[in-house]
Amino acid sequence: MLKVADRTLLHEAALIDGEWFAAGSNAFPVDDPASGDPLGSVPACGKAETQRAIEAAKAAWPAWRSLTAHYRAALLETWHRLVLENAEDLARIMTAEQGKPIAEAAGEIRYAASFIKWFAEEGRRIGARNVASPETDRRILVLTEPVGISAAITPWNFPAAMITRKCAPALAAGCPVIVKPSEMTPFTALALADLALRAGIPSGVFHVLTGIPQEIGETITSSPDVRKLSFTGSTRVGSLLMRQCADTIKRLSLELGGNAPLIVFDDADLELAANAAMASKFRNAGQTCVCANRILVHSAVFEDFAELLGKRVAALVVAPGDDPDATVGPLINDAAVEKVHAHVADALDRGGKVIARGSGREDARFVRPLVIADAHRDMRLANEETFGPVAPLFRFETEEEAIVLANDTPYGLASYFYTRDLSRSFRVAEALEAGMVALNTGSISMEMAPFGGMKQSGLGREGGTMGIEEYLEVKAFHIGGLNS
16 A cells, blocks of 8 residues: 555545454545545544444543643644654655655645644633622622534645644643545644554544445434534535535634735835745645735836746756655646646636746646746636646736735635835735735744634734634623622
8 A cells, every 4th residue: 555664544444433344345446646546535424434433422421531732732742742753654655646846745734733733732721700790799700611512624735734733722721523535635633633543543533434434424413412613625515514514513624725925015025925925836736725825026026036036947847746856746636637737727817927836747647837027907818717737927006906805705714915114014915805914924834823714814813812712602601799
């Protein structure tokens, strides 16, 4: 199957109540996006398996929530240590099933581990606060309690980090978790779950359900025992889950689609902007919800910036993720490749020009990175997430025009801009309609900062101090008759 040092991390099974359930005849295949070769298979879980996990989580919840925050934190810190100790194997598993270069996969494992450590510490800070009472014989305490069984539906593009960003705060708060990883990347999730069990997380507290999402999702959303759902994925699916959760009034965290602008003003440090654009646009072959989908460049610096970006893109090498020369891996499946090609063809038909192209493979699921100049609003890539290694460059003339172009989308996840003007920095940051705004950097994903969007990019926040609040209920405790 996969070449790893610890083969006990490899599971062709779902995890329910601390037991591994193999696929048997009802199996879902998983392939290597670089070669198309089979990696293995996992169970196609359905309603029965999902209900079993819910019942086990329900039984485990009273004991898990009653543990001290310090005890739960200690278990999370052990999980954190085990993830780092097994980082090389986890990265190899991720590269095999997701495709990203091995160095990038190793970086994601470290990033994923950071959420476990962060929320172990945040869990120790959960507490009550006193509210000033209007009456002398009354005291008012504001208490926080775990919301209950929490489900996490995670995507294929970050198969480790999206799990720990959701599960670590849930576990730290005292909530059992049920994870539904993408059917395309289940092995990373199963390896992380194995390490959680080794760390001492009780058997009924952490579950992983594999297979096609529809029946699993319907069972989770309709269950009154599941109190919280966190989902990362498309706006279309997020909207469907939101409707399905309405009857049971679940707490929701939705991190959905994006169409991020990256604005380069005429006073920008162009070298800095080009370097940051590379990090934002081409990480994970452009398959990120916060990547720069539209690069807006002031006409006065358009040619200079295009040349700088083009040189960097030309140096990218497309190859399988385990190739030491690879800087860009394959796309996840054939549909992703078809969408990128369709966006490029549409852009060229509407007047766009390819001004730079990466090297390496361009067959099967491999797409060489492109820079396309003379992009405009009427192109598909201006209005849809390309989710691939294509950087379109749009011209603008004024600050006001740039803001209008940037906000001309139903999405509001991330925005980036580059300027050395302090006054402009505040004006633009406040005008951009996005949950995360970056000035002079292409990096916005870190464990101590809240992550999430506005408009049709979702609701709720992950990471930072707000991340654990998503898994806590607030209870007002009124104590009267104290002077009687």
